[in-house]
Amino acid sequence: MQTTLSSPATFEGTGLHSGAPVRVVVRPAAAGHGVVFRRIDLPAMPLIPALWSCVEVTPLNTRLAHADGATVSTIEHLMAALAGCGIHNALVDLDGPEIPILDGSAAPFVRGLMQAGMQRLSAPLQVIEVLREVSFVEGLAGATLGPATSLQIDFEIAFTDPAIGRQTKTLNMANGAFVRELCDSRTFCRASDVAAMHANGLALGGTVENAVVIDGANVLTPGGWRHSDEAVRHKMLDALGDLYTAGAPILGRYTGHRAGHAVTNGLLRTLFAQPDAWRWTTCDHRIAARLPGVGVSAADLAAVA
Numbered sequence: 001m002q003t004t005l006s007s008p009a010t011f012e013g014t015g016l017h018s019g020a021p022v023r024v025v026v027r028p029a030a031a032g033h034g035v036v037f038r039r040i041d042l043p044a045m046p047l048i049p050a051l052w053s054c055v056e057v058t059p060l061n062t063r064l065a066h067a068d069g070a071t072v073s074t075i076e077h078l079m080a081a082l083a084g085c086g087i088h089n090a091l092v093d094l095d096g097p098e099i100p101i102l103d104g105s106a107a108p109f110v111r112g113l114m115q116a117g118m119q120r121l122s123a124p125l126q127v128i129e130v131l132r133e134v135s136f137v138e139g140l141a142g143a144t145l146g147p148a149t150s151l152q153i154d155f156e157i158a159f160t161d162p163a164i165g166r167q168t169k170t171l172n173m174a175n176g177a178f179v180r181e182l183c184d185s186r187t188f189c190r191a192s193d194v195a196a197m198h199a200n201g202l203a204l205g206g207t208v209e210n211a212v213v214i215d216g217a218n219v220l221t222p223g224g225w226r227h228s229d230e231a232v233r234h235k236m237l238d239a240l241g242d243l244y245t246a247g248a249p250i251l252g253r254y255t256g257h258r259a260g261h262a263v264t265n266g267l268l269r270t271l272f273a274q275p276d277a278w279r280w281t282t283c284d285h286r287i288a289a290r291l292p293g294v295g296v297s298a299a300d301l302a303a304v305a
């Protein structure tokens with residue numbers, strides 16, 4: 001069955017790139033609505049669906065664009081929270097161009113969504129079943145989707161910075177694994193990149209409070225990493241959020257190698273350009289038992305945050 005929230009969930013914070021304050025209200029929505037953003041600060045209040053076909057490629061975040069030019073930036077951590085909590089329908093109102101960065105992870109979104117509660121809707125859920133392997137490569141980065149009975153994410157990163165180095169992790173996303181293992185992992189960046197971005201008017205809201213800032217072998221953010229492999233966990237969080245722009249849960253195995261937002265969007269575009277590589281499948285109780293949000297509870301979140 002499809003789901004939505006039981007009541008609205010509100011989040012207030014600062015945009016990572018704009019540095020501007022923003023208020024977000026995630027509202028319940030009917031079956032078949034999907035996840036749709038609405039810029040309530042603009043006169044026309046444009047509706048922007050959270051779909052791969054509306055994603056504009058940017059190096060730093062996932063941005064949705066409307067035909068009239070309105071955009072919503074940095075959707076990926078909220079999208080990961082919605083995917084990981086198993087929420088299929090929501091209207092996301094925001095009064096600015098960017099979802100707030102909060103602590104740089106998805107944990108505050110998960111906490112707020114759980115407090116709002118979830119309800120089942122009387123409509124069957126369609127899921128996207130991957131039938132054969134598809135890949136997308138860009139330079140040294142790449143990603144693959146192949147058949148699997150649940151959503152699995154395998155990820156590898158390799159940084160020359162000793163504070164990160166090479167990290168790998170594999171996770172079956174079924175049954176709250178996202179909430180227990182990934183949702184509190186924060187975005188990360190180099191101190192030198194922060195300075196360069198600030199000089200170019202980017203990441204104006206970026207601080208050591210909402211990202212793990214590293215410098216060589218050192219972690220400048222007070223308290224250091226939340227997990228020894230927090231960096232790869234965050235990349236998996238980003239991948240889950242970006243994959244949710246497919247418009248439905250995916251049954252497939254995602255393998256990412258140094259992949260960022262643009263690579264995952266390229267992978268979805270590749271998948272949907274090949275009609276024999278996937279199909280819609282009505283979610284029965286066997287499939288439902290393997291979806292990311294099934295069985296998730298506040299106790300899963302308490303374990304991490």
Ligand SMILES: [Zn+2]
Nearest residue numbers: 076187234238
């Ligand atoms: Zn991220």
